[in-house]
């Protein structure tokens with residue numbers, strides 16, 4: 108049985124005071140939550156979060172990383188730097204990174220390799236645009252994004268990470284995929300991995316992201332191939348994020 112995980116992607120939001128309040132509210136309930144919980148603040152706040160979360164069950168992640176270990180890459184951050192600040196997870200290939208910063212499947216696969224090489228856990232974001240979906244190309248796009256990592260690193264390496272299915276049309280729009288729509292793509296992802304290795308596929312955690320809220324989380328998390336969520340907007344409000352985390356317990360019984 109796969110354990111559930113909920114990760115909060117703060118995107119480019121936050122500030123010292125707001126972060127302190129949010130993290131301390133999450134810490135008051137962290138030991139009662141039925142899932143693993145991760146927060147991914149912007150880079151400058153990792154040190155603050157590391158200090159506040161020390162010794163707690165609330166885990167730390169980053170929103171992006173360089174594929175290079177060190178060197179003349181102005182503005183970039185390496186995996187070993189993230190590790191020094193207590194990060195265990197790294198989001199890779201978020202649709203905003205792909206669309207706004209032009210990250211290719213090949214770049215994302217190189218980042219996946221770099222994250223694994225330092226012993227951190229990559230969270231590979233995949234998902235189709237509205238145009239892709241309307242053209243009937245959801246599986247082709249998601250399959251291509253997965254295959255980039257499978258081809259470069261192999262199925263065992265993919266199995267050391269987590270996949271987050273995030274339909275681009277659902278991110279930050281309030282337009283969530285229905286549980287059935289999401290389940291279909293999650294099952295497709297698992298089958299794609301199973302074509303290489305059944306055991307890896309059965310153990311792989313696949314999160315759903317895209318306008319998850321307290322009132323739709325339980326139905327999504329109740330689907331057989333949805334193992335938790337990657338949460339944007341609702342991760343900035345402690346009560347909303349906690350309610351989403353609690354909703355993982357509704358389906359796991």
Ligand code: PEP
Nearest residue numbers: 278279316317318339340
């Ligand atoms: C995200 O940023 O990955 C995300 C899913 O955002 P939201 O929950 O706001 O749609």
